[in-house]
Amino acid sequence: MASAGEPSPASALGTLRIATVNVxxxxxxxxxxMAEWLAGRDIDILCLQExxxxxxxxxxxxxxxxxxxxxxxxxxxxxxxxxxxxxEPVAVREHIGEEYFATSGRWVEADFKVPVDGEEKLLTVVxxxxxxxxxxxxxxxDKYRFLDVMAARLPVLAATSDYALIVGDLNVGHTTLxxxxxxxxxxxxxFLPEERAYFDRFLGEEIGYVDVARKLAGEVAGPYxxxxxxxxxxxxxxxxxxxxxxxTPGLAERAVHAVVDRAATYxxxxxxxxxxxxxxxx
Amino acid sequence: MASAGEPSPASALGTLRIATVNVxxxxxxxxxxMAEWLAGRDIDILCLQExxxxxxxxxxxxxxxxxxxxxxxxxxxxxxxxxxxxxEPVAVREHIGEEYFATSGRWVEADFKVPVDGEEKLLTVVxxxxxxxxxxxxxxxDKYRFLDVMAARLPVLAATSDYALIVGDLNVGHTTLxxxxxxxxxxxxxFLPEERAYFDRFLGEEIGYVDVARKLAGEVAGPYxxxxxxxxxxxxxxxxxxxxxxxTPGLAERAVHAVVDRAATYxxxxxxxxxxxxxxxx
DNA sequence: CATGGTAAG
DNA sequence: CTTATCATG
Numbered sequence: 001m002a003s004a005g006e007p008s009p010a011s012a013l014g015t016l017r018i019a020t021v022n023v024x025x026x027x028x029x030x031x032x033x034m035a036e037w038l039a040g041r042d043i044d045i046l047c048l049q050e051x052x053x054x055x056x057x058x059x060x061x062x063x064x065x066x067x068x069x070x071x072x073x074x075x076x077x078x079x080x081x082x083x084x085x086x087x088e089p090v091a092v093r094e095h096i097g098e099e100y101f102a103t104s105g106r107w108v109e110a111d112f113k114v115p116v117d118g119e120e121k122l123l124t125v126v127x128x129x130x131x132x133x134x135x136x137x138x139x140x141x142d143k144y145r146f147l148d149v150m151a152a153r154l155p156v157l158a159a160t161s162d163y164a165l166i167v168g169d170l171n172v173g174h175t176t177l178x179x180x181x182x183x184x185x186x187x188x189x190x191f192l193p194e195e196r197a198y199f200d201r202f203l204g205e206e207i208g209y210v211d212v213a214r215k216l217a218g219e220v221a222g223p224y225x226x227x228x229x230x231x232x233x234x235x236x237x238x239x240x241x242x243x244x245x246x247x248t249p250g251l252a253e254r255a256v257h258a259v260v261d262r263a264a265t266y267x268x269x270x271x272x273x274x275x276x277x278x279x280x281x282x
Numbered sequence: 283m284a285s286a287g288e289p290s291p292a293s294a295l296g297t298l299r300i301a302t303v304n305v306x307x308x309x310x311x312x313x314x315x316m317a318e319w320l321a322g323r324d325i326d327i328l329c330l331q332e333x334x335x336x337x338x339x340x341x342x343x344x345x346x347x348x349x350x351x352x353x354x355x356x357x358x359x360x361x362x363x364x365x366x367x368x369x370e371p372v373a374v375r376e377h378i379g380e381e382y383f384a385t386s387g388r389w390v391e392a393d394f395k396v397p398v399d400g401e402e403k404l405l406t407v408v409x410x411x412x413x414x415x416x417x418x419x420x421x422x423x424d425k426y427r428f429l430d431v432m433a434a435r436l437p438v439l440a441a442t443s444d445y446a447l448i449v450g451d452l453n454v455g456h457t458t459l460x461x462x463x464x465x466x467x468x469x470x471x472x473f474l475p476e477e478r479a480y481f482d483r484f485l486g487e488e489i490g491y492v493d494v495a496r497k498l499a500g501e502v503a504g505p506y507x508x509x510x511x512x513x514x515x516x517x518x519x520x521x522x523x524x525x526x527x528x529x530t531p532g533l534a535e536r537a538v539h540a541v542v543d544r545a546a547t548y549x550x551x552x553x554x555x556x557x558x559x560x561x562x563x564x
Numbered sequence: 565c566a567t568g569g570t571a572a573g
Numbered sequence: 574c575t576t577a578t579c580a581t582g
Binding site: 024025027028050052053075076077078228229230231272 | 574575576577578
Binding site for chain 4: 306332414421510
């Protein structure tokens with residue numbers, strides 16, 4: 001912070017910490033210690049998926065210190081995405097733009113002003129929750145339909161905002177590094193070749209976003225972000241990396257640190273997903 | 283027990299301990315310590331209501347040391363009554379006899395042989411679960427219809443068996459002694475004048491059964507057998523006495539001790555109802 | 565305020 | 574294996 005009496009430079013923002021986590025029911029997450037995690041993390045923009053609660057309850061749980069954008073699903077107790085931010089967004093959009101998904105609670109966009117080299121720039125943050133899908137069922141058709149709309153939306157955001165960031169539970173592992181037991185899952189929703197091809201496009205030359213956590217971690221197995229509740233999946237780290245920060249290149253260059261809060265949640269695992277927390281330097 | 287080598291007198295049964303409890307889901311009850319209660323109680327005949335589980339699971343939970351008579355409701359997870367006994371019944375009937383209630387899981391009868399003064403006598407035990415009802419709704423009509431059938435069945439059992447005993451969750455408080463806050467409940471199902479009138483008949487000259495726990499406790503408030511989960515009802519003993527042993531007079535005379543296992547379950551309350559345990563001397 | 569079944573993950 | 578909803582108590 002600039003000291004009192006001196007003019008503050010427009011580029012004084014410093015680090016912007018953005019976190020995403022599928023909470024799998026925010027009420028259950030709070031019962032399991034989500035508030036304690038949040039209190040220790042100093043997050044600027046918190047993106048949530050599978051909120052699964054009425055708006056009133058979400059606001060009660062998060063408290064008054066946040067600006068909250070929350071898109072409920074029409075079906076009670078299903079899906080629901082939110083963006084909670086310390087700074088007030090300058091604009092918000094409550095769904096992905098296609099009528100079919102208007103009340104699905106799977107996509108919200110918030111635009112923030114960020115100062116860069118003395119100029120105000122626009123940062124667009126999306127909290128996304130892609131369908132989990134189920135191979136060979138109508139659920140999988142909905143997933144592909146959503147991914148199609150995403151594929152159309154991503155270039156628009158990249159073109160109209162200075163910095164665009166899609167975070168959330170995208171329910172697809174991109175490469176064999178992203179799933180512990182990938183061989184056993186090539187025919188299962190979440191690692192189907194058709195799904196992975198979408199991510200080749202999102203993260204390749206065609207659309208051009210950057211997988212921030214992968215870029216910062218390098219070509220290693222994981223770090224996973226989801227583990228089944230069943231059996232010993234979590235203890236054995238038999239996980240999937242399906243929660244992402246996908247950033248336009250100019251934003252990805254500003255990412256200085258990425259971490260999956262697995263360790264922090266080992267004793268108080270508040271969801272089957274772990275938060276992915278990234279610091280962006282401005 | 284008679285010692286080895288000597289002929290055992292036909293009247294050597296001694297005490298027959300009969301317990302009734304609405305378990306409100308036998309799976310939940312076992313998770314909350316029902317097995318520990320049962321192990322410490324030396325019960326001969328255990329009557330259960332609201333079992334709310336498939337027969338296979340009931341048998342797994344109770345174990346192989348019981349003869350089990352179990353009438354499931356057609357609707358999965360609803361109602362369900364059972365009689366578990368150390369002695370094998372000589373006959374069983376799986377419902378109250380009226381077709382409308384045939385698959386409701388609310389009534390089972392078991393006949394046991396008991397030795398009395400050198401003769402084999404017949405003891406009929408019923409585990410009953412009367413509808414909870416709801417004033418002014420079709421549920422209340424079903425409750426009255428069931429009570430009507432009961433009013434017809436009780437004299438038949440009294441006439442055809444040497445000792446008849448109806449135990450279970452009858453979902454009606456008979457007198458003002460039977461509900462802590464009776465004034466606040468005169469218009470609520472469970473203490474409606476029309477319902478109480480049925481119990482005047484069951485327990486009066488017309489039908490002639492005896493309310494065993496009331497007879498042994500005397501004219502005191504309680505002892506209650508059910509407390510709402512809500513608020514501090516249990517801690518404040520704001521309960522209802524709706525679980526009964528209703529015995530024909532000859533059997534009621536053999537009841538030497540009755541207790542509601544509230545204290546025993548204070549630390550491990552395994553249901554919203556407490557067991558009513560009565561010792562009958564033969 | 566608890567139960568189990570259900571659809572969904 | 575967990576979530577929330579639902580009807581029921």
